Amino acid sequence: MSRNMKRQRPKFLGWGCCLALVAGICQGGGAAAASGRWSVLDSPALSSSPAARPFLLSGARAGNRLVVAGERGILFLSDDNGQTWRQAAVPVGVSITAVRFATPRRGWAVGHFGVVLQTEDGGETWRKQLDGVAAARLLLEDALRRTGSDRSDDAVRWAERMVKDGPDKPFLDLLILGERSALVVGSYGLAFRTDDAGARWEPSVAAIADNRHLHLNAVSTMQGNGTVFVVGEQGTVLRSGDAGASFETLNSPYEGSFFSVLATSPKDVLIFGLRGNAFQSSDGGVTWAPLDLKSGATLTSAIALRDGGVLVADQGGQLFRREAGSSRFAPVESPVRLPLAGLVEAANGTVLGVGPAGVLPVYSPLSR
Template identity: 35%
Template sequence: MSVFKRCSVAMLLWAALHGAAQAGPFTDVLDLPAMPSALAATSALRDVTRAGERLVAVGPRGHIVYSDDHGAHWLQAQVPVSADLNAVSFPTARHGWAVGNDGVVLHSHDGGLHWEKQADGRALAEGTDSTLLDVWFSDEQHGYAVGLFNLLLRTEDGGQHWLAWQAHSDNPQGLHLTSLAPVGDALYITGEQGLLLKLDAASERFEQVPTPYAGTLFGAVGKPGLLLIYGLRGNAYRSTDNGQHWQPVDSGVRVSLTAAGIGADGVVWLASQAGDLLLSRDSGASFSPQPQATRGPVTALADDAGRGVVLVGERGVRTFDERRP
């Protein structure tokens, strides 16, 4: 152990003991409202989406921020928890849901300005160790949430009740589920070890779709005639026949691809853990890197109504306008 590490450990132990002596009663992050912070939009954020014309982003410590001017300015929402938030979904301009660590599920009925807690891990069989990584609603009533160790939840009443749906998943190894991806009328789930699941509405079951990749998939994106999956070390594959056949895509990067999206004009975006931003105008057959004035790790992106994309990551929010030279 280096001198630096020894000193660091000693300081941490002293701080912990001193803090324990001075601190008041413990308050669970599930019961502690998010603290207001002027730095919320420039601190780590993990997902971003559109709520009508508004942009809404979520991140650690219960931070939720929103913008009504294409990301130029951000305000912090009122959130009743301080748990880390990992994903957000707005099926309409007013109704949205956010999920995160400790099995927390939040709901907003006013476009992301105010939030209320609908559920947390204390009510789930998995307990507060449950981690939700993504959420998606098709409308104001029907939604899904996924997470670690095959955690799969479904609601049919706007999140008032969540049903454990693990038994409806063709995932016998209990692999982590990383994302929900609606493509046309289909709904996909990505996961570890190249896992790709597709919802069969008739049987109400997520069935496996074979993929040529054995590493973790972080997400999928698509439109009619295109399904694109992406994951570790720059790996991406595309299918034009709903996953029956796959072609490798040369992303040009060798770090994890962590975010993707499709613009209003049909362009396909990919972003990486290292901050690479890639653009395709041929339905994902090829990608070209985009020059950026600033860059940083990207965890999610959202189309900005044909202006470009809004990116979030460990350094907060930034925008990229593809119209600029």
């Protein structure tokens, strides 16, 4: 067994548990995990409402519709820029860590226990395409095929351990590569890809050079040129120049974990991590320069705004904005100051934040 497979999962208290959810360390559905039955994979999402303030982890746009998701499979939809919400039908009760849309109707969501969900109706209903049981089996089949069924190979032994462990490894982020293509990444270096709208998911673990099975927390792409960036724990920064077919490990400017990456152009890549550590590259990740956001808190989410600016949130709910054409971030006022796990911009320009307090508007361009 490799050293990384033996390492202990960190323990977190208070707001640290939010980071654990974002990073996929804490596993949802503890009762199911303890019993070994994984019942949350076959149980529908918990019934809830925004008024109950469930812990939400991700948000996205599906055309003009807002979609936010989080603990126990809860997923809400809004067609009026977040004024009112309704709950979508989700077939699993696991925490959803990321949701993204390829078109106003087709989207994917990923979460704990290796779950991948897909919608073809703008998020109204979802179906499970993959879970940790099937993912581990696919990993083993792929490793055996690549090694000629050599059971002594490290890749095969690792995949066999994944099968034995059961579906306890979460996916943490996903990237839309096209209307029918997506890449998902997660804990212990997990990576899967589809190019047929999810009819088949294939492991991409072997595409990552020097895979030490570190957690992969976030993924982003430079639109139009096929360059993909992935960041994760222990300063992991990966780059693919062929839309995720293969990855190289880049020199990292920081040894701590990164939780967000934003590639806004071929000359602009931003990465954000623990203790306010943030860096910018103007040469596709070859070199990095530190960004001073005046925050000592962990940076949890970053989005590119419709007006060309960039908005970043830290774990305490402080927001930082970079104007279009600028390289400097400045703090901005927000109507609320609550811990944030993710950001999403509504069609009217209002930015909503998701986190342990549910979903709330946190920034409006009209208030600047």
